[in-house]
Amino acid sequence: MYDPTQIEKKWQAQWEQDALYLVNDDDASPKWYSLTMFPYTSGDLHIGHWYAEAPADTYARYKRMCGYNVLRPIGFDAFGLPAENAAIKRGIHPREWTLGNIANMTRQLKSMGSCYDWNREVVTCLSDYYRWTQWFFLKLFKENLAYRKKAPVNWCPSCQAVLANEQVEDGKCWRCESQVIQKDLEQWFFGITKYAAELANHEGIDWPEKIKIMQRNWVGRSEGADISFLLEKPAKEYDSIKIFTTRPDTAYGVTFMTIAPEHPMVEYITTPEQKEEVTAYQQRSREKNDIERLSTEKEKDGVFTGAYCYNPLNDDKIPVYIGDYVLISYGTGAVMAVPAHDTRDFAFAKKYNLPIKVVIASPNYNGEELSQAYIESGSLINSGRFDSMNSEEAKKAIAEYLTVLGKGGPSVNYKLRDWLISRQRYWGAPIPIVYCNSCGLVPVNEEELPVLLPEKAEFKLTGENPLKYNEEFVNTTCPKCNRLAKRETDTMDTFMCSSWYFMRYTSPHSPDAPFYKENVEKWMPVDLYTGGAEHAVMHLFYARFLTKALRDMGYVNFSEPFSRLFNQGLILAQGGGKMSKSKGNTVTPDDLVIRVGADAVRAFLMFIGPWDQGGEWNDAGLNGISRWLQRIWSLVIENYQEQTLNEKDTRDFVRAMHRTIAKVGDDLEKLRFNTMLATLMEYSNYLNKVKTAGSVPYFIWQEAMKNLILMLAPSTPHITEEMWQIKGQLYSVHQQAFPQYDAELATEEEITLVVQINGRVRDKINAPIGLTAQQAEDLARSSEKILSFTEGRQIEKVIYVAGRLLNIVVK
């Protein structure tokens, strides 16, 4: 009998003792960097983590067996909001909570029998790591890629604290249920938009199409024109309204302007009569988030500011509105409105009784009033010198004409915004900046890093940033003039920590650099990066940005961090929905490992379906896998006895072995673990039959057993190591080469010819390989079944698919 518990513990200890999975940087074999998105230190690993890790481990092991020097590191993403929530709720320090979770998760990860190199472990909340996160901040600051500007945050006026989106429920604070408002704070940004064009381009990397599309949409490139509309009454520094449009061809049809309610010019251009209404509207829009504001379901509304501006093309006098469907963060925070040719503007114009001026004629337009916006292309009318041009030509011509007028010109706009990295929270890497009364904003000297996160922190129920009240932390001296100064109390977005951890793995202990150039350039880019698709835009985007920024600073010689990306699916809780601790619907692998062993759990997770699909959790099939491993054990360990040898059986036997090796290798290469295991099950069922018959020679049987163990080794590492040893083979099975197949021996001796009449299967005939079309037809016509269908009917056409199928079309 096979006892997984005992075997698994034994081999895990043995592998650790023998340092079987420690990676040697100097190994001359070709490198393979296999990486799974490191886990967040949320407490326990649930089955979803295993679903992410086990197949990836199997693939890494397969690559080792194919002769690669495989780097498969592991670490923890350890800063972030949940640790702080735990601190507030349970009175436990975030550090203690986080390190406790890491200890538990490490134990769980080790119980899986993975080939991680634990000597390279990285933990982002430890100062020997975040020191370098801060160092990157300073480098970006030096390159003018880190800067400060005002940006809105979710603000709870009652708690006097900034809330994460997660902490806002239906527009209310999750703690005290006060109405949350948008409040402007001076915050830190990274200049990610400078790389917009490059980030939208995924040339040379093998990523899922859907992720590339999501990232391109995230960048949101659009071509059009900038146009300046001169204000009737310039106010302060604002003498005109600048807009971006993708439809410069409709610019003669502008009948009003809409600017974002939070646009700074609103204060200055609003007339006294409109002040009250405008202020009330601004107040209301602070209570909405961007998704609500952009929703096309809700009716668009706005308020007249009392101000007017002029269309530079035809001098039309145009009223200026504010409307919350215009976002300050996109484009210039202002849009021109052409109700005749934009659905949203049309509805707005109808609502407020604004003129609708047609400037693009549809093919059969006769000058009648529009009942809805005409948003297609057409030929221009009421557009001065551009009349009768078509939209496409006019877009260019009008944009160029604006350049001549000095009122704008062709332009490219991106939806992408700069990356807001400021967090008004404790549990993150402090931003290494000091504010000095005489020198202003001063970066901390590199040699002074890390700016240590103080241990002492008072967590208020409201969630206010404890750093603000820690005088020892806040009060410091200016790095420039040495006078008293104050520290920045914002910490960095944890996405900054996870934007470079994969490079740290290449030189995990380097004390004087984030990584050594030689190491990072040996291992990077990551050959296969796996993780959830929920990171499609943020993490994956920021990591690409930082890589490109580091390249331009000369720290690395590659542009893309991840050569190939694969997204495994999501394991949903039983009954649907995401697994989460708060819902109490998580499934822990620990109980399953106790029940059937890690090998069975690994194989089960790979068998339940295509890896990129995920699905609702259900362990109904787990016992089946466990039984299969038991059968494999008996098959391999219990003696084989030759009985009556049979030549045909032996030929079939050898062919089955080679065909299985080919299919298993191919499936592994394509990350199709479910069909790989199905193939092995089919093969083991077949082997059991042959064993009963005893019709193949002993030495060939033994070869099949060896290859079976080797093919299974990446998936179920413990049982295979044990069987390998019992079979008297050299330790370790995980240092052996993956079996090779012989294409000739794998070739079938005969085929099944499927014969169809009008596309319906009517007969199946065994036939030799290499059948010609004529031979196939003759064969089909000799079948009685086929004759009964063709008799008395006229054959119109015969289609032959070589070696597979013959379709006879009759009338």
Add this chain to the structure above:
RNA sequence: GCCGGAGUGGUGGAAUGGUAGACACGGCAGUCUCAAAAACUGCUAUGGGGUGACUCAUGUGUCAGUUCGAGUCUGACCUUCGGCACCA
């Protein structure tokens, strides 16, 4: 709302435009047993016909289309899941 996926037996799923349901789970029947469990063997999409080997029809979310042939390609729709910038 916008963007991106996914829909196949009782269940998870398989299927280079070419035999739909591989491989499993579950169920049913049998072997073994005093009995049960375990293990093993067989059957298991639906409907009809036949004692039977078998045979006919229907069938991959819905409705159209392309094709000798569609789960696979095209269009529209329905359902469902993920992302939308402070959960990570």
